[in-house]
Amino acid sequence: MKRIFFSAMFVALAACAPKSQPAATAGGATDEVKSYDIAYIQVEAVLAESDLYKKEGAALQEKTQKAQNSWAQREKNLQAEAAKLQEKYQKGLITTNDAQAQQESIQRRAASYQNSAQKEARTLDEENFVFTNRAQDLLQRAVDEINADGKYKLIINASALIDADTTLNITPAVLAKVNELYAADQAEKANKK
Incomplete structure (x- = not known):
């Protein structure tokens, strides 16, 4: 009876042990995917801690706010101005013609304000779009350089993870590479001026 129990326990432990999964290659053959072939990046952390964000992103966020x-x-x-005008009119402190003229003036200023606010919002949206694209480009270039040797078969965003071993986390390396690439881009810009 003990032998059956130990055999069943061994089979159960073997079933729970991490296994390599075969992965199809371009030629149709299979290679084993090992845990060190997989890595993850905490993308939000990289972007928030990058020199790009600290120097440009924070300023853009402040400008938007x-x-x-x-x-x-x-x-x-x-x-408030429209409410005051309405109050004055209701108290009989101004004539109907004056109230209408002042209300038209408020409406013109409101329309002008809305037009300028929309233009400013479009400009800020475009700046945010460009900033986001620059950040994504730096991140992709950093990952490409880190994985230039093809060491990793799969690199994923940590936001999709439920659980993972921290040894698979390449966030610090990606952050360092993003900052290196950003510094190189800034130096190149300065040299062009």
Whole structure:
């Protein structure tokens, strides 16, 4: 009876042990995929800690926040002005013609404000789009250089992970490479000027 129990336990342990999975190659043959053929990157951490973000991304984020605060304040001021005008008219402190003229003036300024806010928003959207593309380009170039030798058969974004061994984490290497590439890009820009 003990022999059957130990045999069953051995089979159960063997079934739970990590195994290599065969992977098809271009020629149709299979290669074994080993755990060190796989790596993951904490992309958000790389982007948040990169020199690109610290120097340019944070400034862009601050610029966007200031613009949004400015838009909100302008809108609030126009609404307050319209409310004051309505109050004056209801109290009989201004004539109907004056109230209409002032209301038209407020509406023109609101339309002008909306046009300028939309232009500013489009500009900020474009700047954010360019920044995001630059960050993605740096990240892809860093991964390409790190995996130039084809060491990794699979590199994934850690945001998709449920569980993984930390030895598969190549985030620090990718961050260092992103910063190196960013510094090289900045030096190249400076040399062109």
